[in-house]
Structure formats: C-alpha cells, structure tokens
Amino acid sequence: MITIDTGDPALLLVTVELPRLDAAASMAFKEQVRQHAQAGTGRVMLDMHRVEFLDSSGLGALVAIMKALGGGRRLELARCGDAVRKVLALTRMDQIFVLHDALPNCAAGGPDQTAA
Amino acid sequence: MSGDRLSSLPGQPEGEIRHRFPATPEAISRQLADLSRFFAACGIAPDLREKVTVVLGEVLNNIAEHAVPDGRGDVDLVICPRPDGLHVETVDSGRALPPWLLTSADLPEMGTTIDDLPEGGFGWFIIHALVDDMIYERERGRNRLSFSVCAA
Numbered sequence: 547m548i549t550i551d552t553g554d555p556a557l558l559l560v561t562v563e564l565p566r567l568d569a570a571a572s573m574a575f576k577e578q579v580r581q582h583a584q585a586g587t588g589r590v591m592l593d594m595h596r597v598e599f600l601d602s603s604g605l606g607a608l609v610a611i612m613k614a615l616g617g618g619r620r621l622e623l624a625r626c627g628d629a630v631r632k633v634l635a636l637t638r639m640d641q642i643f644v645l646h647d648a649l650p651n652c653a654a655g656g657p658d659q660t661a662a
Numbered sequence: 663m664s665g666d667r668l669s670s671l672p673g674q675p676e677g678e679i680r681h682r683f684p685a686t687p688e689a690i691s692r693q694l695a696d697l698s699r700f701f702a703a704c705g706i707a708p709d710l711r712e713k714v715t716v717v718l719g720e721v722l723n724n725i726a727e728h729a730v731p732d733g734r735g736d737v738d739l740v741i742c743p744r745p746d747g748l749h750v751e752t753v754d755s756g757r758a759l760p761p762w763l764l765t766s767a768d769l770p771e772m773g774t775t776i777d778d779l780p781e782g783g784f785g786w787f788i789i790h791a792l793v794d795d796m797i798y799e800r801e802r803g804r805n806r807l808s809f810s811v812c813a814a
Contacts, residue, residue: 565695566691568687568691568694568719569687569690569691569719569723569726570688570691571691598698599694599698599719601719601723601785602720602782602784605784606781606784609779609780612776613776613777613779618776620776628712629712629716632712632716636788636791636792637769637784637787638769638772642772642779
C-alpha cells in the first residue's frame with residue numbers, strides 16, 4: 547500500500563502505491579502512514595503520482611495524517627495528478643497541504659527516480 | 663444479482679448503464695474503478711469522467727455510510743448519456759436522507775490551527791459543487807436521488 551524511502555533522515559518520503567485513495571482504503575492507509583510519520587520529526591512527503599482517485603474519505607485521511615505529525619508540521623504532497631489536484635482545489639485543501647510538482651533532489655536515489 | 667462488476671454494461675439500449683451492487687465501500691470502489699475504465703473506453707472526456715466518478719464516489723459512500731451502514735442492502739445505479747453530459751440516478755432501501763443536505767452545502771470550517779482542520783464534511787460540498795438539478799424522492803421506503811453532471 548505504501549513504500550517508505552528512508553534515504554534522507556530529514557525527509558520521510560512515502561510513495562502511495564494505491565490507485566484509489568477512497569473510503570475502502572483510507573482507514574488502513576491513514577494508520578500505516580501515521581505509524582511511520584510519528585516516529586520521526588522531519589518533513590513528511592507523500593509521492594502521489596500513482597493515485598488516480600481521491601474522495602472525501604481520502605482527503606480526511608490526509609488531514610488526519612497531518613494532524614498526527616504534530617509540531618506544526620505540514621504534510622507535503624508531491625506529483626499529484628490532475629484528478630487529485632482538482633479535488634484539492636475544489637475543497638481549497640491545496641492551501642493547506644504543501645504541494646510539489648516534483649520530488650526533491652535529495653530523494654533522487656529513491657525507488658521512483660525513473661518512474662516519472 | 664450475482665457480481666458487482668460492469669461486465670453487462672456495453673450494448674444496453676441507447677447507451678444506458680444499469681447496475682446493482684452491494685452498498686459496501688469495497689464494492690463501490692470496484693464499481694467506480696470499472697466505471698472509470700468503461701467511460702474512458704467509451705471516449706467520454708477526461709474532465710466529465712473525473713467529475714462523474716468523484717460525485718458518484720461521494721453519493722455512493724454516503725449511502726454506504728449513512729443509509730445502509732450495515733452493508734446489507736444494494737444500490738441500483740442508472741447512468742444515461744445526455745447531449746451535455748450524463749444523467750445519474752441511485753436507488754437504495756436504506757434510511758432517508760436528511761433534507762438539509764439537499765439544498766446546498768458549505769465547505770467545513772477550516773479553523774485557525776492544524777488541529778482545528780476538518781477531517782470530514784467535504785462530501786456534500788463536493789456533490790453540490792459538481793452537479794446540476796438534483797432531485798431526491800423518498801417513496802415506499804426507498805431513496806431515489808437523481809442529478810446531472812455536465813461536461814465542461
């Protein structure tokens with residue numbers, strides 16, 4: 547469901563392997579990411595490039611993950627596809643999460659380097 | 663009705679899609695994934711395809727969560743092509759829809775800190791933002807919700 551890249555201690559990069567972040571998947575997804583994210587204190591970025599569908603349950607899971615980070619940390623979302631971006635914009639949650647068009651350079655040894 | 667896949671879709675009269683599936687998040691997820699592929703194969707524009715699957719996701723999950731929360735009931739889904747988009751109807755035998763959800767919905771209150779952010783309440787806002795002429799009827803213990811999703 548998720549792949550964790552721990553190559554950079556200051557950045558937890560989580561690749562979301564689910565094509566659909568919806569009501570059927572969001573609870574388990576939220577728990578998985580939360581466990582990993584709460585273990586550290588650095589940035590947390592989700593690579594969203596495989597996610598084709600996001601619904602309000604998936605959106606709620608992303609908010610819950612950000613709340614669990616603590617310390618005012620913002621959840622960062624990289625490489626959101628068109629459909630995901632539209633839902634984020636419609637609900638104005640694109641103002642809440644930190645969006646990135648690409649993965650940061652420091653992640654350039656990660657498993658998804660060639661996937662873009 | 664046996665499966666919850668869309669194998670029976672092509673060749674329906676006048677392109678109408680009719681299907682029945684259990685009101686569970688898993689069946690709904692599979693149904694929407696199948697519908698999305700079917701719409702793509704039909705040549706429906708990506709924008710309309712995304713809109714209708716997003717709206718259907720919210721409508722169907724609302725049925726699964728509130729109308730038929732034990733998952734022991736089916737949803738009947740009918741989708742008809744229209745010149746300007748798609749017309750959708752859902753029927754279920756669950757609990758009635760609260761009337762205040764039908765007129766309009768605001769975005770949930772965002773609050774001032776991360777801890778205040780809403781984790782729910784987006785669904786009906788998304789539905790109202792993307793559909794036209796929504797009609798709800800409660801008749802003989804059944805909910806019938808119909809609406810149009812227009813292209814562009």
